[in-house]
Amino acid sequence: MxxxxxxxxxxxxxxxxxxxxxxxxxxxxxxxxxxxxxxxLENSSEIGRGGLVRAVSGGELMNRxxxxxxxxxxxxRLGVMGLLVCTLGLGVSLPRDTSAQMLSVDETxxxxxxxxxxxxxxxxxxxxxxxxxxxxxxxxxxxxEAATHANILIVLGLCGQPGSLEAIAQWASIVREGEIDRxxxxxxxxxxxxxxYAARYxxxxxxxxxxxxxxxxxxxxxxxxxxxxxxxxxxxxxxxALGMTGLPEAAAALDRAxxxxxxxxxxxxxxxxxxxxxxxxKKRRPE
Numbered sequence: 280m281x282x283x284x285x286x287x288x289x290x291x292x293x294x295x296x297x298x299x300x301x302x303x304x305x306x307x308x309x310x311x312x313x314x315x316x317x318x319x320l321e322n323s324s325e326i327g328r329g330g331l332v333r334a335v336s337g338g339e340l341m342n343r344x345x346x347x348x349x350x351x352x353x354x355x356r357l358g359v360m361g362l363l364v365c366t367l368g369l370g371v372s373l374p375r376d377t378s379a380q381m382l383s384v385d386e387t388x389x390x391x392x393x394x395x396x397x398x399x400x401x402x403x404x405x406x407x408x409x410x411x412x413x414x415x416x417x418x419x420x421x422x423x424e425a426a427t428h429a430n431i432l433i434v435l436g437l438c439g440q441p442g443s444l445e446a447i448a449q450w451a452s453i454v455r456e457g458e459i460d461r462x463x464x465x466x467x468x469x470x471x472x473x474x475x476y477a478a479r480y481x482x483x484x485x486x487x488x489x490x491x492x493x494x495x496x497x498x499x500x501x502x503x504x505x506x507x508x509x510x511x512x513x514x515x516x517x518x519x520a521l522g523m524t525g526l527p528e529a530a531a532a533l534d535r536a537x538x539x540x541x542x543x544x545x546x547x548x549x550x551x552x553x554x555x556x557x558x559x560x561k562k563r564r565p566e
Contacts, residue, residue, distance in 0.1 A: 380406060387411030391418070391430040399430055404437035412440035419450055425462040429469050436476030444477045444484055455499045464501040471513070475520030482528060489532040491517045515548050522552035525559025 382390065387407050390399070407415070415431045418424040424431075432450065435443040451470055455463065471491060478484035494513040496506050504512070518536065521529040533553050540546040 381408035382406045382411055384411050384414055387415065391415065391427045391434055399433050401437055404434045407434055407438035407440065409440050412438055412443060416442060416446040419446055425460065428462060428466040432466055432469055432473035433476065436473035439477065439480030444481045447473050447477060448487065455497065457499060459499050459501050464504070468516070471516040471520040475523050478524045478526060478529070485524070485526065485528040485532060488517050488521050492532070492536045514545060518549055518552040519555070522555035523559060525556060525563045530556055530560070
């Protein structure tokens with residue numbers, strides 16, 4: 280028993296010593312991080328995607344004096360580990376190439392021109408930058424790019440770049456008559472969802488959606504889709520888009536629509552949209 284107690288106390292002692300060494304290493308890491316930050320700020324043009332690697336290499340030069348002994352090498356490893364913890368975990372501000380997080384213009388075009396059988400990937404759409412969004416807005420105004428308009432509307436809603444909501448609204452305001460083509464009909468179908476996505480960044484989108492709950496016959500046809508059928512489709516999609524936002528303003532809009540509803544089928548759809556909204560709002564709460 281005495282031997283066991285001694286062994287346990289030795290283990291505790293080693294653990295305490297290890298914690299002290301780690302603390303010193305982290306403190307050293309903070310100092311290295313600050314020196315490295317100043318050094319890299321002076322040479323930020325050389326920091327690209329491998330900036331962190333080069334920054335750590337720069338830290339190595341400042342710690343050569345630590346490598347003369349075994350203990351120095353051990354502190355050096357702890358110092359570099361502290362640097363990595365500070366940089367990655369605690370947010371020390373090293374220069375970063377933020378453009379690497381955005382899709383290039385070519386990648387943006389490829390995204391909207393691709394056929395996505397399992398749905399357009401949101402994780403790519405949100406990475407569209409200002410230049411890519413500006414080109415998409417131009418494409419949305421081009422009738423020759425009609426095959427991409429459905430995807431463009433969704434991407435503009437998801438990326439939230441300046442001018443996105445206005446471009447979506449502009450496309451929606453175009454007067455169409457007679458029989459429209461398949462590409463235009465597909466874009467019209469996704470329109471409410473694009474506006475709903477845009478509501479994450481621009482609350483004016485909620486007012487546009489609420490107004491669309493009172494949609495009227497658009498005055499055009501596509502095969503057997505016409506008149507009251509188009510009105511039902513538009514109103515149902517709009518209610519779903521409001522529910523998907525999880526935003527308080529959307530909940531109020533759905534409640535007002537429910538009080539004014541005279542169609543039993545649409546009223547049932549509104550209840551489903553409100554239930555969806557409650558789930559989305561619950562997920563948004565911790566943010």
